[in-house]
Amino acid sequence: xxxxxxxxxxxxxxxxxxGRTTTRSALSGGNFMGMMNILMQLRKVCNHPDxxxxxxxxxxLSLKAPLVVTVPACSAAxxxx
Numbered sequence: 001x002x003x004x005x006x007x008x009x010x011x012x013x014x015x016x017x018x019g020r021t022t023t024r025s026a027l028s029g030g031n032f033m034g035m036m037n038i039l040m041q042l043r044k045v046c047n048h049p050d051x052x053x054x055x056x057x058x059x060x061l062s063l064k065a066p067l068v069v070t071v072p073a074c075s076a077a078x079x080x081x
Contacts, residue, residue, distance in 0.1 A: 006046065007049075009049055009055075010045055010046060010049050013045045013049055013052055013053055014042065014045050014046075017041060017042065017045060017052075018042075023038055026038055
């Protein structure tokens, strides 16, 4: 087992999930299956946060014009015999 601190995003997801009304009611209800489901969701927050809440990929690369690639004729011919 490798122990490490949660990232800011994981902390946010963890606290947001624990603050939900459905999570609180499942914990106070004492239902074993409900509590196991909560534990599995919290495990997912820790191990795979992108599965819990997908995040858009933002890239700093911005192309103002279309990207044009020139390939030599001999390379193009070799790729399509």
